[in-house]
Amino acid sequence: AQKITQTQPGMFVQEKEAVTLDCTYDTSDQSYGLFWYKQPSSGEMIFLIYQGSYDEQNATEGRYSLNFQKARKSANLVISASQLGDSAMYFCAMREGALKKLIFGAGTRLAVHP
Amino acid sequence: AAGVIQSPRHLIKEKRETATLKCYPIPRHDTVYWYQQGPGQDPQFLISFYEKMQSDKGSIPDRFSAQQFSDYHSELNMSSLELGDSALYFCASSYRDSRYEQYFGPGTRLTVT
Numbered sequence: 581a582q583k584i585t586q587t588q589p590g591m592f593v594q595e596k597e598a599v600t601l602d603c604t605y606d607t608s609d610q611s612y613g614l615f616w617y618k619q620p621s622s623g624e625m626i627f628l629i630y631q632g633s634y635d636e637q638n639a640t641e642g643r644y645s646l647n648f649q650k651a652r653k654s655a656n657l658v659i660s661a662s663q664l665g666d667s668a669m670y671f672c673a674m675r676e677g678a679l680k681k682l683i684f685g686a687g688t689r690l691a692v693h694p
Numbered sequence: 695a696a697g698v699i700q701s702p703r704h705l706i707k708e709k710r711e712t713a714t715l716k717c718y719p720i721p722r723h724d725t726v727y728w729y730q731q732g733p734g735q736d737p738q739f740l741i742s743f744y745e746k747m748q749s750d751k752g753s754i755p756d757r758f759s760a761q762q763f764s765d766y767h768s769e770l771n772m773s774s775l776e777l778g779d780s781a782l783y784f785c786a787s788s789y790r791d792s793r794y795e796q797y798f799g800p801g802t803r804l805t806v807t
Contacts, residue, residue: 632793
């Protein structure tokens with residue numbers, strides 16, 4: 581069964597607008613972590629934001645925020661004020677427990693239009 | 695800030711050859727992870743090491759082996775290379791704190807011809 585589901589293969593947004601990338605997850609663990617990574621066309625995997633399962637507040641990092649809804653098992657990434665440089669593939673990932681591997685979703689390709 | 699270092703960045707090998715990929719984690723990070731990302735796919739976990747001991751194993755072929763050394767750098771050894779091994783290989787490192795954030799290196803792009 582899919583552990584991480586990203587239902588949007590591709591999204592586009594106008595520059596300076598906000599965009600939400602969806603991510604739902606499935607786990608029976610109580611302790612887990614949720615991550616978002618950005619992968620530009622150059623290939624590197626850039627860490628954006630982290631949300632722990634016990635964190636009560638939604639994580640924020642600059643223009644990135646994570647809309648964490650634990651009961652619905654969703655961890656959507658919100659990018660505010662999109663920039664052309666935000667065009668990339670975005671992966672949602674989950675870590676179950678400590679020292680465990682990351683399980684990735686299939687990714688969402690975001691295109692920012694001027 | 696120091697990042698994860700991987701070498702080489704690009705590697706071209708022929709079928710049945712061997713390859714060795716190296717990873718130098720962020721200083722103070724004690725855990726190293728290896729991932730394989732095929733074209734158009736999401737990264738797949740191969741293997742991880744914590745304090746020089748294997749801590750988890752994923753879908754790593756028997757032709758591949760890896761280890762972590764006393765200075766915490768890690769090497770992924772790949773033998774009898776096949777065309778399907780062509781991929782981007784990432785190393786990531788983390789520190790054992792409450793967040794276990796994994797930071798990825800730039801990747802090694804392996805092409806098997």
